[in-house]
Amino acid sequence: MATGGRTRILIVDDSAVMRSLLRTVVGADSRLEVAGTAADGASALDCIDTLHPDLMLLDVDMPVMDGLVTLKNMHARGHHIPVIMCSSLTQRGARVTIEALAGGAADYVTKPAGQASREAALRALSQDLIKKIHALTSASKRLAIPQAGFRVPMPQQAASCALAVVVIGVSTGGPAALDKLLPLLPGDFPLPVLVVQHMPELFTGLLAERLNGRCRLSVREAAEGDPVLPGTVSIARGNWHMEVLAGAGAGHPATLHLTQGPSENHCRPAVDVLFRTAAAAYGGGVLAVVLTGMGNDGLAGCRILRGLGGAVLAQDQATSAVWGMPGAVATAGLAQRVLPLDAIAPEVMRLASRSQSEARTLREAVV
Numbered sequence: 001m002a003t004g005g006r007t008r009i010l011i012v013d014d015s016a017v018m019r020s021l022l023r024t025v026v027g028a029d030s031r032l033e034v035a036g037t038a039a040d041g042a043s044a045l046d047c048i049d050t051l052h053p054d055l056m057l058l059d060v061d062m063p064v065m066d067g068l069v070t071l072k073n074m075h076a077r078g079h080h081i082p083v084i085m086c087s088s089l090t091q092r093g094a095r096v097t098i099e100a101l102a103g104g105a106a107d108y109v110t111k112p113a114g115q116a117s118r119e120a121a122l123r124a125l126s127q128d129l130i131k132k133i134h135a136l137t138s139a140s141k142r143l144a145i146p147q148a149g150f151r152v153p154m155p156q157q158a159a160s161c162a163l164a165v166v167v168i169g170v171s172t173g174g175p176a177a178l179d180k181l182l183p184l185l186p187g188d189f190p191l192p193v194l195v196v197q198h199m200p201e202l203f204t205g206l207l208a209e210r211l212n213g214r215c216r217l218s219v220r221e222a223a224e225g226d227p228v229l230p231g232t233v234s235i236a237r238g239n240w241h242m243e244v245l246a247g248a249g250a251g252h253p254a255t256l257h258l259t260q261g262p263s264e265n266h267c268r269p270a271v272d273v274l275f276r277t278a279a280a281a282y283g284g285g286v287l288a289v290v291l292t293g294m295g296n297d298g299l300a301g302c303r304i305l306r307g308l309g310g311a312v313l314a315q316d317q318a319t320s321a322v323w324g325m326p327g328a329v330a331t332a333g334l335a336q337r338v339l340p341l342d343a344i345a346p347e348v349m350r351l352a353s354r355s356q357s358e359a360r361t362l363r364e365a366v367v
Contacts, residue, residue, distance in 0.1 A: 006030070006031055006032055006033040007031060007032050007033070007054045007055065007133065007134075007137045008032075008033055008034075008035035008051070008052070008053045008054045008055075009026050009032055009033065009034055009035055009053060009054070009055050009056070009057060009133065010035050010036055010037070010038070010044065010047055010048065010051060010053035010055070010056045010057070011023060011026070011034060011036070011037045011038070011057050012037070012038045012039075012040075012041065012043075012044040012047075012056060012057065012058045012059055012062070012067075012070070013037075013039070013057070013059035013062070013086060014039045014040060014059060014061075014062040014063055015059070018059070018086070018111065019037050019039075021112070021118075021121060021122060021125060022057055022086075022125070022129075023037065024122055025122060025125050025126045025129055025130065026057075026133075028126065029130055031134070032130075032133065035047075035051045035052075035053040035054075036051045036053070039062070040062045040063055040064035040065055041058075041062055041064065041065030041066060041067065041069060041070030041073070042064050042065045042070075043064075044056065044058070044065075044070055045065075045070065045073055045074065045077065045079075048074065048077075048079050048081070053081060054081060054082075054137050055081055055082045055083070055084065055133060055136060055137055056074075056081060056082070056083045056084070057083075057084050057086055057129075058070060058071065058083050058084070058085055058086065058100075058105070059085075059086050060085055060086065060087045060088070060093050060096045060097055060100070061088070061092075061093070061096070066096075067085060067096065067100060068096055068099055068100050068103070071083060071100055071103055071104060071105055072103065075103075075104060080104075082106040082107075082136040082137065082321070083100075083104070083105045083106055084105070084106060084107045084108060084109060084129070084132055084133070084136070085097050085100045085101070085105045085107070085108040085109075086108070086109055086110075086111055087108050087109070087110055087111065088110070088111050088113070089110050089111075089113060089200075089202060091202070094202045094203050094206055095206050097203070098175060098203060098206045098207050098210055099210070101174075101175035101176060102175045102176055102179040102210065103176070104176055105176075106136050106172065106173055106321045106322075107132050107136065107172050107173070107321070109125065109128050109129045109132065110128070110200070111125075112124045112125050131294070132172070132294070135172065135294045135322045135324065136172070136321065136322060162285060162355045162356065163191060163285050163286070163287050163311070163351060163352055163355035163356075164191065164282045164285035164286070165191055165192050165193075165194060165228060165244075165254075165278060165282055165285065165286055165287070166191050166192070166193045166194070166286075166287045166288075166289065166348060166352070167193075167194045167195075167196075167274055167275055167278050167286060167287070167288050167289070168181075168193065168194070168195045168196070168288075168289045168290075168291065169195075169196050169271030169274065169275065169288070169289070169290050169291065169293070169297060169298040169301075169325060170195070170196070170197050170198075170271075170290075170291035170292060170293055170325070171197070171198040171267075171292070171293025171294055171295065171297065171322075171324075171325060172198075172292060172293050172294050172321050172322045172324075173291075173292035173293070173320060173321025173322060174197045174198070174199075174291060174292060174293060175197070175207060176321075177291045177292050177315070177321075177341055178195065178197065178207075178211060178291075179210075179211070179214065180341055180342065181291075181341065181344055181345050182211055182214075182215050182217070182219070182233060182345075183211075183214045183215050183216070184345035184346070185215070185216065185217055185345060185348070185349065186216055186349070187216035187217060187231070188231075189217060189230070189231070189349070189352065190230050190352055190353075190356050191230055191287070191352050192228045192229055192230055192231075192232055192233075192234070193217065193232070193233040193234070194222075194228065194233075194234050194236075194242065194244065194256075194274060194278065195233060195234065195235045195236065196235075196236045196242060196269045196270065196271045196273075196274045197235060197236065198267050198269070198293065198297070199238050200238040200239065201237060201238035201239045201240075202238065203238060204221055204235055204236065204237050204238040205221045205237070207221075207235060208220055208221040208233075208235045211233070211235075215233065217231055217232065217233050218231060218232050218233065219232075219233040219235065220232065220233070220234060220235070221234075221235050221237055222234040222235060222236055222237055222240075222242050222256050222258060223237075223256070223258070224256070224257065224258050225255055225256065225257075226255060226256040227253040227254070227255055227256075228244060228253050228254040228255065228256060229253055234256060236269035236274065237258060237269070238269070239260065239268055239269075240258040240259065240260055240268065240269055241258065241259045241260070241261055241264075241268055241269050241270060241273040241274075242256055242257075242258060242269050242273065242274050243256070243257040243258075243259060243273060243274070243277040244256065244257075244274070244277040244278045244280070244281040244282075245257050245277070245281065246280070246281040246282075247281075254281045254282070261273075264297070265295055265296065265297040266295070267295075267297050270297055271290070271297040271298035271301060271325070272297055272298060272299075272300045272301040273301075274301070275288055275298060275300075275301025275302060275304065275305060276300070276301050276304055278305075279301070279304045279305050279308055279310065283308050283309075283310075284305075284308040284309030284310045285310070286305050286308075286310040286311070287310065287311045287312075287313070287348065287351055287352070288301070288302055288305050288310060288311070288312045288313070289312075289313045289314075289315075289344060289348065290302065290312070290313070290314045290315065290325050290326045290329045290335070291315045291320070291325070291326060291341075291344075292315055292319075292320035292321045292322055292323070292325070292326065293320075293322060293324055293325035293326070294322050294324040294325070295324050295325060295328075296324065296325060296328035297325055298325050298328075298329060299325075299328045299329055299332060299334075302329050302332075302334045302335075303332075303334060306334050311336050311351060312329060312334050312335050312336050313335060313336060313337055313338075313339060313344060313347060313348070314326035314327075314329045314330045314334075314335035314337075314338045314339070315338075315339065315340070315341055315344065316330075316338050316339055316340050316341075318340060319340045319341040319342075320341075326338070
């Protein structure tokens with residue numbers, strides 16, 4: 001990353017119009033500079049070796065070598081600079097972008113479409129792109145952090161309050177994080193899993209489809225009225241908040257309610273909506289996991305959960321694409337543990353297993 005001066009950006013797109021738009025957006029920020037441009041992936045790989053950019057803006061569809069193949073070749077050559085994919089809002093564009101994000105791209109932006117003028121297109125692109133560039137290249141990513149396995153004091157959870165659900169909040173870098181975490185959960189995992197990933201509607205269904213092919217649990221995009229059941233991972237639908245409604249009496253599972261209420265933390269779906277409503281439905285029986293992402297969505301929800309005796313895990317900074325969301329939770333002292341990504345699934349399974357065992361022991365003692 002750039003340690004002084006401006007952050008250097010490599011623009012890779014086969015469209016001269018798009019390269020011009022991106023060059024204008026990047027050039028308008030005094031903290032950034034265009035290191036170079038390329039019209040295909042093969043040329044981009046050569047540019048990385050000679051220009052040493054801090055970040056790449058990479059088109060999805062290109063001749064010679066497309067974005068997904070370029071990304072794989074970058075990693076094979078040992079290049080691990082942040083990559084933001086530039087995707088069209090089409091089914092194919094979304095599908096390839098999901099594959100790229102799961103394969104290590106840090107984030108994506110959608111290409112402007114339907115704007116009345118070049119100026120409108122520039123405004124739309126700049127609003128989304130610049131904050132992502134700075135989040136991924138910020139020096140704050142390299143500040144001193146809690147060590148892996150770091151613990152903070154938390155209220156002792158009563159043994160009678162068995163865990164009933166796992167809720168996960170994630171944003172920037174999320175598809176790659178979920179791609180590593182969720183396949184590690186066994187097919188007999190005893191709790192339902194609910195996920196909010198900040199992503200548009202076209203993308204969340206494809207994300208769920210991809211994960212369903214990789215996980216032993218059933219993964220689906222949430223639908224109105226879905227029961228919250230063990231063995232199922234439900235991913236919030238893009239542009240819809242996902243709420244949890246308590247079951248209608250003993251023996252009835254909680255259900256999911258989708259709403260297009262106001263955005264929270266500039267997001268819809270919002271992690272805080274999921275966490276808050278899960279707390280209302282399950283009390284202290286919630287295990288919250290906050291993964292990589294910009295901003296602080298999930299912080300308020302974690303405060304509510306901790307106040308009720310729920311458990312909170314946060315991803316550490318070293319393995320996060322952006323340590324905004326988990327960092328906010330960790331530095332507020334709300335995380336039971338701050339862990340590297342590969343240690344989170346084992347900890348989730350340990351807590352779920354212990355909780356089930358304690359609840360079973362309590363039931364047997366009562367009987």
